Amino acid sequence: MSSSRPPKRARRIDSTEPPDEDLPIVKAGTPPPELIPPAPFEHDDKFWYEDGNVILVAERVGFRVYKGLLAAQSDVLRELFSDSHPADAQRIDGSPVVYVPDRAEEVRSLLSVLVEGKSYITKRDVRFEDLANWIRLAHKYGIADLLENALALFRSLFPSDFASWARRGALQSMHHSITAVNLARLTGTTTALPCALYECCQLPIETLLNGVVFADGTTEKLGTEDAHRCLAALPVLGAQLAVAVTKIADIKFDNACPNPTRCMKEIGDIRREALGDFEVPGNLLQPPLFMGELHPRLQPQASTQSQESGASLVYQVHQGSPTKRCEGVTGVLG
Known part of the structure; x- marks a missing residue:
């Protein structure tokens, strides 16, 4: 009787079984190696179009959308799609499967404006989480007009003058100030830093040092220099308060x-x-x-x-x- 190890059983795309631990990690934009069962993923409830011609997979969530529509708005995505054409690429109903290292929530936010139109930004009250996702992925994938529009809204939330700050109202969550600092650093939006860092100074010391864990399990924390900057500002703010009272x-x-x-x-x-x-x-x-x-x-x-x-x-x-x-x-x- 042969002692060779039997081949792994192929999984259905809609399988709920966990993947084998020894399957290789798939890098962004590349299909799984030939003859290796693909990791299972579920269809996104909103962005799964039966006539779509490309499938983006993020965190085991598949988004079946339109390659041409996305490629027209991002050179980075167009190049990513062109790398998924080899004959051995994973396909479902003829549509290539492209794996991206982004969070599913980020991709969903991005598609909400790329597929439904960028006027989506101005037609409703924007969640800060969506705004942050737009900025991160528009910056990453080189979507210039979306980045410009999103940063304009971002700057209105973290202005450099008090009159604008007073009109803004309170943040949806004070923890968003940490995300704001990181977005300002990512995009070079330095005018937002004093306001965002000031609001970070209102957070508990533990949060300043360790960050905050969001509902999806991700952790957002300040960079070391910004955390130190806030800690150094605390006694200055306290002294200025005493002066102001006087x-x-x-x-x-x-x-x-x-x-x-x-x-x-x-x-x-x-x-x-x-x-x-x-x-x-x-x-x-x-x-x-x-x-x-x-x-x-x-x-x-x-x-x-x-x-x-x-x-x-x-x-x-x-x-x-x-x-x-x-x-x-x-x-x-x-």
Whole structure:
């Protein structure tokens, strides 16, 4: 009786069995070697067109789409498809199977704009995860117009001025700030770094050092230099907070105020309103002060009109130059 090892049993594409551990790892863009059973994958629920002519496989999820449509938008993808033409390439119903090392969620996000149209970006509220996927894969596969549009939206989320930041609202998750820093580094979008790094500084120290694990099991963490940059900024932010509290408390009005009692009450209201901003737990320095802005009602030599008495209120705030006050912080985080 022969002692030779019997050949491995071929698997169906829709098999749910785990692959043999000794199967070779398939590199991006190349089909499995000849005579080796392909790794099983499942059809994507959304992007599996029966008349598609190429199958992208990412994380054991297959996307059957249109080769020409994708190739027209990316030279990198066109070259990838051209490498899948050999006679021994894996095919299903005549369609070549191309393996990519991306996450299935990333490919799904990319196809949502390449197949459904780039106007998809502006027709609905964009999830930050989708935006991040567009930026990563558009950068990787050289899809210039998608990258440009996605980065424009990205810059609006992490602007370089407070007025834009205030209009943005809160992040969908503070953990997205880590992803934002990494995207800014990847694409050279340096204007987004101070804002993104500042928001990273609001995260727990453990998260700064170890990153965050997302729902799909992937981990996103800061690079070593950026993590160190945030740690170095923490005492600077704390010191700037103390300075800001002191400056806001030192509000004075001059002799031009016709109603001292009314002016004092108004100043007290402004002081309490401003100092209340610092009671928010977790924030080392509120965004207006970090961006070099005063409280909206605390402007040097400002005048306000009391709605009740009609008295003109003139007061002085000894806060120094907002730009210089924040140079130490932005210098650390930029």
